[in-house]
Amino acid sequence: MKIAEIPPTPAELDPFFTLSLDLLCIAGFDGYFKRLNPAWEKTLGFTREEILSRPWLDFVHPDDRDKTIAEAQKLATGLDTVSFENRYRCRDGTYRWLLWTVTPGIEKKLLYAAARDITSRKMIEEALEKSVSLLTATLESTADGIVAIDGDGRITHWNHKFLEIWRIPESNLPKDRLGLAACLTDRVRKPESRHGLEELEARPDADSGKVIELKDGRVLESYSQPRLIGGRRVGIVVSYRDITERMETERLKEEFVSIVSHELRTPLTSLRGFSELMLEREYRRSKRREFLSIIHDESVRLTELINDFLDIRRMESGRQVYQL
Amino acid sequence: MKKILLADDESNLRTLVHTTLEDSEYEILEATNGTEALEMAKKERPDLLVLDWMMPGLSGIEVAKLLRDDPDTADIPIIMLTARGQEKDREKVKALGAYAYLLKPFSPLQLLEKVRDALR
Numbered sequence: 110m111k112i113a114e115i116p117p118t119p120a121e122l123d124p125f126f127t128l129s130l131d132l133l134c135i136a137g138f139d140g141y142f143k144r145l146n147p148a149w150e151k152t153l154g155f156t157r158e159e160i161l162s163r164p165w166l167d168f169v170h171p172d173d174r175d176k177t178i179a180e181a182q183k184l185a186t187g188l189d190t191v192s193f194e195n196r197y198r199c200r201d202g203t204y205r206w207l208l209w210t211v212t213p214g215i216e217k218k219l220l221y222a223a224a225r226d227i228t229s230r231k232m233i234e235e236a237l238e239k240s241v242s243l244l245t246a247t248l249e250s251t252a253d254g255i256v257a258i259d260g261d262g263r264i265t266h267w268n269h270k271f272l273e274i275w276r277i278p279e280s281n282l283p284k285d286r287l288g289l290a291a292c293l294t295d296r297v298r299k300p301e302s303r304h305g306l307e308e309l310e311a312r313p314d315a316d317s318g319k320v321i322e323l324k325d326g327r328v329l330e331s332y333s334q335p336r337l338i339g340g341r342r343v344g345i346v347v348s349y350r351d352i353t354e355r356m357e358t359e360r361l362k363e364e365f366v367s368i369v370s371h372e373l374r375t376p377l378t379s380l381r382g383f384s385e386l387m388l389e390r391e392y393r394r395s396k397r398r399e400f401l402s403i404i405h406d407e408s409v410r411l412t413e414l415i416n417d418f419l420d421i422r423r424m425e426s427g428r429q430v431y432q433l
Numbered sequence: 434m435k436k437i438l439l440a441d442d443e444s445n446l447r448t449l450v451h452t453t454l455e456d457s458e459y460e461i462l463e464a465t466n467g468t469e470a471l472e473m474a475k476k477e478r479p480d481l482l483v484l485d486w487m488m489p490g491l492s493g494i495e496v497a498k499l500l501r502d503d504p505d506t507a508d509i510p511i512i513m514l515t516a517r518g519q520e521k522d523r524e525k526v527k528a529l530g531a532y533a534y535l536l537k538p539f540s541p542l543q544l545l546e547k548v549r550d551a552l553r
Binding site (some may be wrong): 208367370372373374375377378379380381382383385386390400403404407 | 443444445448449454480487515517519536537538539540541542
């Protein structure tokens with residue numbers, strides 16, 4: 110049995126025209142709307158009479174008029190409009206983004222059009238674009254190397270500092286975590302040591318200040334933060350900081366303190382030791398003279414040392430000379 | 434008579450330690466660097482070592498380690514003299530199993546006390 114589709118009568122179509130959430134209309138080649146469904150009133154806030162009384166171009170955002178006129182001219186030649194966007198003014202002065210599909214009726218000089226209000230989608234897109242531009246600028250403005258990996262192990266974001274710190278040519282950057290992990294393993298001093306890109310499951314929620322030693326002698330510090338959506342881990346962001354210079358400064362400072370400490374404590378030991386012995390015990394005159402001359406020599410040496418250290422400090426700070 | 438080996442590269446400090454200990458019944462041997470201290474310790478088998486940490490060549494720590502590794506000298510008690518007073522330095526000496534650790538400038542009488550305790 111063959112089922113033939115029965116075409117709807119115009120009267121049957123009328124409820125659809127009224128109920129549609131999209132903005133439906135028939136417009137003339139003369140620049141005026143001829144018929145509008147109620148969605149127009151709901152969307153723009155004007156009455157249908159108000160919209161019908163003025164050329165439709167009056168409602169189009171001034172910045173969109175040129176492209177709208179061009180689109181209308183295309184329609185007049187018989188071509189359809191499939192996906193055209195422009196902004197229409199509302200009664201309150203704001204604009205709504207409309208997405209159009211239009212087909213022309215050349216003989217009757219009419220346009221049959223359906224428009225969808227895509228304002229909220231446009232706003233989300235705009236917010237998203239802002240977020241992306243903020244993210245991109247943030248990534249590139251930081252002094253740290255940053256890489257982001259999603260839940261499937263794909264590398265989704267990275268900055269140039271990351272490539273620079275790890276000495277990876279941009280063209281050689283692997284696409285996934287495993288490839289990148291192998292690449293980093295090549296560069297760490299011991300192959301078994303961590304590089305910050307271990308299995309997502311194997312790591313704590315956040316990681317901070319782990320030290321990574323590289324083959325070339327540099328030292329990095331890594332931080333990581335899981336990417337969460339509704340509490341679910343969907344990836345990870347890892348950042349790396351070159352702390353080679355800081356470590357070297359710390360080492361030199363420690364060495365300096367150690368040397369200063371040794372150099373100062375050695376003569377002090379003689380001062381304290383011999384004076385204590387003379388206070389506690391009786392010594393012959395010749396012994397006492399020997400000890401006193403050691404005490405004297407060592408106190409002179411101590412003074413010279415202190416002056417030398419002050420000179421170093423002065424050179425470092427560039428401050429004024431002062432006498433001890 | 435108990436034999437004490439004293440190793441320090443500073444002659445004044447050797448004089449000080451020597452003077453501190455000479456009133457008592459000790460035979461005192463002196464070494465002026467780590468290498469000499471190691472040789473003398475192996476040859477003379479002293480009853481006690483008074484070792485300076487920072488010496489040119491072999492440091493006191495290295496000498497102590499080498500003596501610990503040799504069963505013949507492993508049991509000789511060591512008193513370490515040092516100008517390094519930081520926490521991790523103290524840990525290092527402790528890990529070595531030294532008998533005592535004196536931070537410069539130390540009191541000679543306190544040193545004498547430690548020496549007596551070690552030899553008792």
